[in-house]
Amino acid sequence: MTTKITIPNRLAEGEHFAEVNDIIIHYYVAGNGPVLLLPSPGWGPSVNYIMPLPLFEQYFTMVYFDTRHSGRSTGPEDSTQYALDNFIADIDALRIYLGQSKVYIAGHSGGGHQVLEYGIQHSENLSGIIAIDAIAATDELRAEEMMKRIMKKKTEPFYLENPEYYEKATAFMMGMGTDKTPRTLEEIIGTMGGFYFHDPSLAAKTFQNLDLNDTVFAYTNSNGFQGKNLLGDLHRITVPVLIIVGDDDFICDPVSQAARIRANISGSKLAVISNCGHMPWIEQPAEFYEQCEIWFSEQQLKKS
Template identity: 30%
Template sequence: MSTASQNTRSDNLKDLLGSGDHTVNLNGVDLHYRVCGEGPLLFLISPGWGVGSGYLQRGFNFLRERFRLVFIDTRGSGQSGRPADRMKMSSNDMADDLEALREYLGLSTLQLLGHSNSGAIALSYAERYKNHVSKLVLIDSQMLGFSSGNDTQAFLEARAEDPRYKTAVQAAIGHFSGKAKPLASDAELSAFVAELLPLYLQSPEKNLALAREQLLVEQISLYAFEAQNAADKAAGSDQTALLDQVRAPTLVMVGRHDWICPVPVAERLHAGIGNARLVMFEESGHMPWIEEPEKFAAELIQFLEE
């Protein structure tokens, strides 16, 4: 490649990854991403169920002095658009959007971070586009095809009479049992997530206010919540069968007291991925960067800078 061509490509990349908001049409969907910080690129993916990347932008702001952060709103969430076919809202479809974005940006590899359901999206990408991932971070990750329902049920039963969790447990059981009134709007879904939020923390009495500040800012999309769940069920993906396809060095992080993506999920990820490291946060639930921020930041930065 000539020097002129290299300079042109570099200028284009600076434009495409310049600080601020960007939208590009990929796979028939307007995909929104926000860029901030300086340093090596790190792509942070929102979960696919409607919450958007805003909470990641607030929770992982500490990385911006070391990395150029690219926060992606998955299709149907945040500021990204919806597909014409709502059955194209699966986690695998969202992973395909990442591949389209990589090609659009002209990058050979991506350094990926996923939390909760976006861990499943990042994992899907790493399993199916294994040569295009340089590092993978899975934080309290979901894994499609791996059932943790018994652990979640045990967690809820153990906290049913704890005043810190009692109302949240009742709301969760009502929803999962189908006995609660179906959610009918973004506002109702957002209120439901707010009601459940204590369950995501080991110490809600200390950390609930900060969790609310990070997670409960934007409205959550009921469309994405319903469509992704239906599309993933229809796809019937089993990510456990492809764990050995992940080639990238992988950091698996999990809170000991996570109710929705409990420890056995992380242990299965660690056992199945050849080049994986497992870090447990003994005093955390689903969001260890809130409950053990110093340890979390140290472990994450060490891995990314190795």
């Protein structure tokens, strides 16, 4: 009697685990269409905070995945294995595991940093990139813009009504470069989470169930993760790129990040979302999805 062996569909809708690069990558599949890989930011949160993206699932087979040691993915207990190149190698290994010669790729914040670097190294494996409030350079211009935006917040209604919040958050941020006291991600976000939104009242609800990993936060910090200046190499990206940013994003701002990403990638498109901070799909979902759908149409992608 012959035993029939069932080979699981690695792109079937639902939750999966992929063994690649001596780790296990946890991922979710949803939607229909060409495959789009979307990593978590890499420095601590699981990918759950950015899912689902309902419109994306009408155009793509979405593969939302936890990067190494985040969420339910495993990772080595060796801080040297959390450099940017390790994350890029994992993305490519997951692409191969899923049997895809080419994919779309999208990322937010530190995930945006990853997908831009993946495009620099592996444009031949891509059909397109979506960079959402992505970080490309942590240089002097970025520091200047961040300071301007923090100072501007002091005069806004929420902070005028809650001056103690502003003072505590600002003091915390200013001390992060010199104060070596270990801080948990919960403490950091609890202290300054409002800064991530145009409407700071959204912070408490958005962050209350965030799945965070302090171990990988320490590992990535020790490797300068997100610290690589990508601007000089962005011209190597040869696929269509959509850059989306909130006009009031203080940490991955339109001036030092999005505009310079656009200037360095030929043919890329920049969409600035009004009255919006770091998370446009939460704060301004209608405009966010409208800009995405315009770009999807330009790429001749079909809605399922």
